[in-house]
Amino acid sequence: QVHLMQSGFEVKKPGSSVKVSCKASEVTFSKFQITWVRQAPGQGLEWMGGIIPVYGTKIYAQKLQGRVAFTADASTTTVYMELSSLRSDDTAVYYCARGDVHLDYWGQGAPVTVSS
């Protein structure tokens, strides 16, 4: 069974960093890309990029390049998204999803609020 279980709600100060986790089943971790998508309050979906955990291959949205980093821990089948130099417009729900061409399973979302 496919599960993508994400970490919980975070409140961060502007300029700080946040690290969101996405624990995947072993099959998902070993065979699929994990894609990250975020959604600001009342807004649409924004593709952030993805990582193929078994290879460590990553791709980032150019808009976030230099501020975002995806990592993977095979021992816990967990993928991480770290976003640094946080700004108020980074306030959003951050989703991990399985796949690349087709996102067929999604995590429940991790709300991140950036506020002073």
Next chain:
Amino acid sequence: DIQMTQSPSSLSASVGDSVTLTCRASQSISAYLNWYQQKPGQAPRPLIHGVSSLQPGVPSRFSGSASPSGTDFTLTISSLQPEDFATYYCQQTYSNPRTFGQGTKVEIK
């Protein structure tokens, strides 16, 4: 970047109606077009991938199609049910960045 434009932004319909949502790509994306449904407070739910392939468990009242140009796509919901009132997003996965449309909100009339 490929721009995805959805229309209308919102629509009102009644239970039992048939509705058609449109998604236009700024360039040809072949058949790399997906549709997602999202309800408030929930993660997006995959509906259709590759223009017209239904995700397992998605009712057959949902269908997708494309024009020969590879730029115009439609999602049709025949006989709207109460659980279908939601926001629908298209996404192209032809090239990076994988862009989404801005969404179409289907509301109850």
